[in-house]
Amino acid sequence: MSTAPDASGSRTPERGWNEHVTAALLGTRRRPAPSLPEAPAEVDDPAARLLDQAAVLTVRRRAGRRPLRSLEPIAPAPVEDLPVVPPAAARRLAQILGGTQIRVLPEWLEAAAAAGRRVPARLLPDLLERGRSDRMLRPAIARAAGRRGVWLALRNTEWAYLVGSGDDPGGGPEVWQTGTRNQRVAYLTALRGSDPAAAREALRETWGREPAPDRAAFLATFEHGLSPDDEEFLESALEDRGKDVRQIAADLLARLPGSAYGERMAARARACVRPLERTVRGRRRLWAAVEPPRTHDEDLARDGVPFHPSGSFAPGGRSGGPVGTRAAWLREILARTPLATWTELFGLPPMEIVCLPVTEAAGHGDREDGDARRGGDARAARDVHIGWARAALRQRDVAWARALLKGGVLADEPEALAELLQVLPADERDQAAADLIRWVEGGPDLLRVLERIPGPWTGQLADAVVVALAGAAERRARPYEHTLTQLCRLADQRLTPDAAPRLEALAARPGAAPAGAAGHALAELTETLRFRHEMLKELTS
């Protein structure tokens, strides 16, 4: 039956069928039905005859269907070099992609990649679709999708982001000539990583032709592999027409040790902060005397300190009022001054410099009004310490970061300290963060500090967070309920899942389990941690 005889003589079966379709489309009133001898011919009505013949042909066409030949099969995906995740982990990923605890997806992907495993092929379409709408996910997807992921992405333009993501920006040097801005930034970033000089020369060649926003984006890649060799280029960029370009150049120069820029700033800084020997109650002590700059000039602006530095009108910490332009200039100058300036000037290690008493130079000798003087000194101290903290962050200076964190200064600017944590070596961070948390003792500062500490929170830091959670859970007042809710929200993706049993114990303590929204948040946090705990266990088993 699969090879029906062609009874209509010279006509091919397909042509015979097409004649019937044409006749049917036009109508048998206009076009007579073609003849088909083997069809029943007992009816006179041409429409009926056309239908009867078409029925014969239809069944013949369907039964005589032939397979297509000589198609090119789709090229097989390359063999994976990583094993797939264990079945339990695959099931959990399916669950996550289905919407359960979707926020843990990045952690799942990172953990899978860290364990040297890949996503099972069947889940790739859903995963790649997630990455289409969520850019932040893409690097993690690239690390865990395996070769099959790239193979699949090559076949769907909407998933093209996966091709050439990760370490390889995709394409060779021609990307620099023809790519989009983002592609060119990726290319330049990669080149800065391997050959900073070549990247600088590539940029120098096209510099004059690039529009200002592009110049700013390209110059920002210099943060990778930044070295004194870049100084000349950056110095010339201080004269750029683009405001953003000038600012980026100044910020980068401020990170370069031993640059002429650093020298200029150090000269300004030394004019503002100087050592002072003072006798208080019969003891001679070294002080830091502070006098903020009185004027702002073109050179200062050229070096990246605008007349109104950002934040100069913002409320200044606990003191309430705006910082004021003079204090803001001082902070900016100190933030851009090489920290070695101070160790040389005072002849002391960072820890001792941080602990020096600070006095407002203008208030010196004015002994009548003690309160006003102390207020001025406190403001001066805060300005100096904030300046140093910003400098330590920018220059990634471990000794200074350590000194500022331990020195007990900046008590009313804990956010600045929290940011310094990332400068510390990894093995010191948990301890230092835990100390910081104990120091701020709950309240709104706690949240502001924790916000700035990236996960995972482990070891002593985790202990401190659990204690903070317990503390907030014990107090029933409204503000604590709010703190607890917020704390739970911050902790759910960052706190180590090992803390789950302790939180469960907390919720199970008779009479201690908080009710209402806070209790709900605590229960949710426990559930998320449990989920993450199971998830990480599955991925490493």
Add this chain to the structure above:
Amino acid sequence: MSDPADSFGRVSDRWGREQVLGLAPDAASAKAAAGVAEPAKWRGAGADGESLWGECKGSGKSAYRTCVDLTEPAFRCTCPSRKFPCKHALGLLLLWSDGAVGGGDRPAWAAEWVDQRRARAAKARDRTSAASRTRDPKTAERRRQRVDDGLAELDQWLRDQVAQGLAQAEHAPYRLWDDVARRLVDAQAGTLAGQVKGLAAIPRRPGWPDRLLEEYALLRLLVRAYQRGEELPEALRETVRARVGFTLSQDEVAERGERVRDRWCVTGLHDSEQERLITRRVWLRGRRTRRPALVLSFAAPGRPLDASLMVGTEIDAELLFYPGAQPLRALVGERHGPAVPAVPDGTSIRGFLDEHAAALARDPWVDRWPVTLAAVRLARSGDGVLHVMDEAGDALPLRPTDPWRLLAVSGGHPFTFAGEWTPRGLRPLAAWHEDEGMVIL
């Protein structure tokens, strides 16, 4: 053929997670079930190869008692959920699927329910065999007259369409077909009415003139066959009557249908909605007889569909085929053991086309046929249409659906394919791959 005792011996063959989740009435239930599938939430969970039980801690004070009869499967839970199966039954199945449910003796409450259910099923079977429904001959005559009139009218309408020309169909409103379908409903030719209603979608797709002419021609063929029913062989007459809309009750099928016991592999499942009714087609293939079978079930949207057949499993059971020239639709009769995971045997594309041609020779109106192909790869034709291609280099086009899962799973490598063949191409339903296992598409 395997002895029932053999099937019960294979208690270690647990269902895969995909199969369990395939039972969920909707996506929300599947998600909720995953949340319930945690050992900590269950007390006294156990399994004995035929059934599964446990008590789940709910939001209230008392625990819900959940029991699953694996032979059917059938579900029972004391929770107030109106979903069926509920998240507890699904969660328990998931736990069991993960190997987190141990053995044990059936507790009294579970045993009682399983026994009650079995007794009811036995009683139903007895009723079936004892059934002898009497029909009012006058009612039958009245209906015959109505159907005759309705079909004559349909024939006239079909001829009018072709006489005026099908070109007008391209921009015709749905009403053109809906009116005809309604008159066929009035004429008590329900199956035919549904088919005519479905035609409205054809002129909205590319290549519609060929398809529309095919359908009109086959409809007229059906009308003519019905009108000349006396001259047809008995089996073909049954086929024609069924396609017009003379339905058989399950009792009648049990009485007159062919009974075939085999290990039936569930190769695919497809739900489609028409007229606020969801039709579930489940395709089976006999391991020994190699016969295809189609089990249909129906439900209003949001109501549970029959979940007793899971893709990727095999049941040792007796099927009761509806009578006809090419028996295909069937009811599941007595089962001889629980469902176990299984990979179906596949054929070549030529093998499938020959089988399909033979089926058309017996029943020219066959428009869906189950396909199980072994060791196929994906291929693209010049115009970008995805095909499956077997080892001999023969290829068939896939219907335009979301191809990404199939592409991802196969990665261009060979796999076992299950789908349904329609005049528009192959609809993928499931795939089995060496590394990936079974994937429902």
